[in-house]
Amino acid sequence: MHTEITVRVDGAPRRLTVDTRTTLLDALRERLGVTSPKKGCDHGQCGACTVLSGGKRVLSCLTLAVTQDGARVTTAEGLAAEDTAPDERGPVDGDGRSPDDTDRHLHPVQRAFIDRDAFQCGYCTPGQVVSAVGMLREFARGWPSAVTEGGREPRLDHAEIAERMSGNLCRCAAYVNIVPAIQQAAAEAGTEVAG
Amino acid sequence: MRPFDYRSPADPAEAVRTVAGDPTAVFLGGGTNLVDHLKLGVVAPRLVVGVAGLLSTEVEELDSGTLRIGAGVSNSELAADPRVRERFPVLSQALLSGASGQLRNMATTGGNPLQRTRCVYFQDVTTPCNKRRPGSGCSALGGWTRNHAILGASEQCVAVHPSDMAVAMTALDAEVRVLGPDGERTVPFGALHRLPGDTPERDTVLGHGELITAIDLPALPIARRSAYRKVRDRASYAFALVSVAAAVEVRDGVITDARIAFGGVAHVPWRARRAEDVLRGSEVSDRRYRAAADAELADARPLDGLDGGNGFKIPLLRRTLAATLRDLVREGAR
Numbered sequence: 001m002h003t004e005i006t007v008r009v010d011g012a013p014r015r016l017t018v019d020t021r022t023t024l025l026d027a028l029r030e031r032l033g034v035t036s037p038k039k040g041c042d043h044g045q046c047g048a049c050t051v052l053s054g055g056k057r058v059l060s061c062l063t064l065a066v067t068q069d070g071a072r073v074t075t076a077e078g079l080a081a082e083d084t085a086p087d088e089r090g091p092v093d094g095d096g097r098s099p100d101d102t103d104r105h106l107h108p109v110q111r112a113f114i115d116r117d118a119f120q121c122g123y124c125t126p127g128q129v130v131s132a133v134g135m136l137r138e139f140a141r142g143w144p145s146a147v148t149e150g151g152r153e154p155r156l157d158h159a160e161i162a163e164r165m166s167g168n169l170c171r172c173a174a175y176v177n178i179v180p181a182i183q184q185a186a187a188e189a190g191t192e193v194a195g
Numbered sequence: 196m197r198p199f200d201y202r203s204p205a206d207p208a209e210a211v212r213t214v215a216g217d218p219t220a221v222f223l224g225g226g227t228n229l230v231d232h233l234k235l236g237v238v239a240p241r242l243v244v245g246v247a248g249l250l251s252t253e254v255e256e257l258d259s260g261t262l263r264i265g266a267g268v269s270n271s272e273l274a275a276d277p278r279v280r281e282r283f284p285v286l287s288q289a290l291l292s293g294a295s296g297q298l299r300n301m302a303t304t305g306g307n308p309l310q311r312t313r314c315v316y317f318q319d320v321t322t323p324c325n326k327r328r329p330g331s332g333c334s335a336l337g338g339w340t341r342n343h344a345i346l347g348a349s350e351q352c353v354a355v356h357p358s359d360m361a362v363a364m365t366a367l368d369a370e371v372r373v374l375g376p377d378g379e380r381t382v383p384f385g386a387l388h389r390l391p392g393d394t395p396e397r398d399t400v401l402g403h404g405e406l407i408t409a410i411d412l413p414a415l416p417i418a419r420r421s422a423y424r425k426v427r428d429r430a431s432y433a434f435a436l437v438s439v440a441a442a443v444e445v446r447d448g449v450i451t452d453a454r455i456a457f458g459g460v461a462h463v464p465w466r467a468r469r470a471e472d473v474l475r476g477s478e479v480s481d482r483r484y485r486a487a488a489d490a491e492l493a494d495a496r497p498l499d500g501l502d503g504g505n506g507f508k509i510p511l512l513r514r515t516l517a518a519t520l521r522d523l524v525r526e527g528a529r
């Protein structure tokens with residue numbers, strides 16, 4: 001049973017016909033050639049498939065593509081351009097990608113991951129950076145976490161970042177550098193971070 | 196995965212009619228449990244009906260002081276709601292202790308209490324399981340039981356309910372608003388889930404086609420001093436071995452009122468009324484907290500298992516209740 005959907009992926013509207021059983025992850029990777037979201041577990045347990053949908057971080061492996069008709073989806077590939085207005089972007093060619101995709105500047109979180117050497121094999125990294133961008137937005141809205149002390153405004157210390165990022169596993173255990181990378185990106189964005 | 200049709204109706208009434216019209220049809224909320232089960236073959240509907248977009252995403256305060264939580268409100272929005280954090284901290288903490296940031300953004304207020312057990316045999320379609328295939332047997336008995344029930348289980352099923360949010364809702368006397376083929380009704384949260392008995396395939400009292408549209412939290416002053424404590428194998432992103440939701444009122448060193456519920460111990464979020472009875476009128480002391488736990492656990496039946504069984508849950512729960520109450524009482528004294 002097939003349905004036609006239109007999803008705005010990394011800024012470009014993409015129309016496709018999907019089997020209703022297709023997850024957003026498989027639609028992105030297998031149908032649209034957007035391979036930055038990774039399939040680690042396919043059961044919601046690792047975070048490698050994290051994307052933003054409507055600006056919020058979600059797991060694309062547990063999202064049916066049919067539910068994303070009309071949605072705005074951002075993967076690690078589109079993070080840098082997230083806040084760029086469509087008319088500031090270059091022309092879009094036949095497959096919906098702008099030709100200058102590869103040399104677009106990096107998002108500050110991506111830059112910080114490179115500066116801090118926050119990965120080894122890199123498999124979890126696209127999910128980590130998308131999750132971190134979503135997490136920092138949640139933090140900016142004042143959302144608490146399980147380690148936020150009752151009634152207090154959360155402070156972005158090590159424990160807060162570790163808890164808020166616990167949905168992203170790293171098989172290489174690059175956590176010691178992931179946390180400082182996120183702190184660096186947060187500090188650059190003007191967020192007060194604590195040790 | 197068996198092929199299925201997908202529909203996203205215009206409103207809740209149409210969603211209910213659509214699901215009621217096909218015995219295999221299911222509602223899809225955030226999908227964090229259902230999509231997994233579609234992949235695993237635990238369920239094989241011919242029709243999936245998306246409801247996340249048509250249910251209220253608002254937390255509304257009624258004149259009575261009740262907070263009405265739309266069934267479409269995400270677990271993360273609910274946990275962050277300032278009114279929930281201030282008046283029902285136990286609920287905010289329970290939600291934040293569950294799953295991960297990504298999952299909480301997807302999971303809905305309606306879907307969370309209806310998530311199915313995490314019993315590994317239930318999820319593995321190659322093994323017998325009375326809940327998944329009635330009459331096929333229970334693979335947990337004599338198998339791996341570390342995560343299974345110590346209270347209220349039956350010979351047909353020893354699974355536990357996995358939701359943290361549901362434990363808090365049970366302690367808070369929440370009410371579930373349901374729309375079904377025969378109209379609307381309200382189910383007390385504590386009566387939503389069922390013990391397994393001879394029909395473990397039914398997790399709740401809801402009938403086919405009944406849709407949760409909202410959960411009401413009546414004003415409950417005692418809940419301002421409340422907390423959720425969850426014990427698990429790792430610090431985050433894991434289900435509870437045991438958990439405690441508690442609210443207390445203390446005057447002059449005496450507990451004047453208490454609300455207690457346990458998670459990780461039964462097929463239902465377990466309201467600990469016997470423990471509440473022991474606590475009411477008690478002085479604040481560890482001895483009384485342990486006595487309250489013992490009263491509730493008097494009928495506990497730990498299971499043997501290949502992994503050493505789950506007898507550890509009894510002392511663990513006793514200590515967890517005592518620690519939760521100690522912290523709450525101390526917090527109030529500050």
Ligand SMILES: Cc1cc2nc3c(=O)[nH]c(=O)nc-3n(C[C@H](O)[C@H](O)[C@H](O)COP(=O)(O)OP(=O)(O)OC[C@H]3O[C@@H](n4cnc5c(N)ncnc54)[C@H](O)[C@@H]3O)c2cc1C
Pocket residue numbers: 043044045221222223224225226227228229230246250266270292293294295298301302303304305306307308309310311357358359360405406407408432433434435
């Ligand atoms: C890796 C992982 C870790 C997790 N850890 C935890 C944890 O620690 N604690 C915890 O509590 N949970 C945990 N969860 C579970 C998660 O909280 C639930 O899957 C989620 O709350 C279910 O909500 P949903 O909206 O996604 O439901 P769905 O998956 O959409 O649906 C669940 C069930 O409810 C039915 N349904 C959905 N909405 C309605 C409605 N409005 N009315 C009637 N029926 C409806 C569906 O048909 C389905 O049977 C975890 C999940 C994963 C994948």
Ligand code: SF4
Pocket residue numbers: 312314315316317323324325326327332333334335336351352353354395
């Ligand atoms: S405990 Fe319940 S869910 Fe688990 S195998 Fe037995 S019958 Fe199935």
Ligand code: FES
Pocket residue numbers: 038039040041042043044045046047048049050059060061062
């Ligand atoms: S692939 Fe989606 S969480 Fe692992």
Ligand code: FES
Pocket residue numbers: 118119120121122123124125169170171172173174
């Ligand atoms: S860098 Fe290898 S899994 Fe994280």
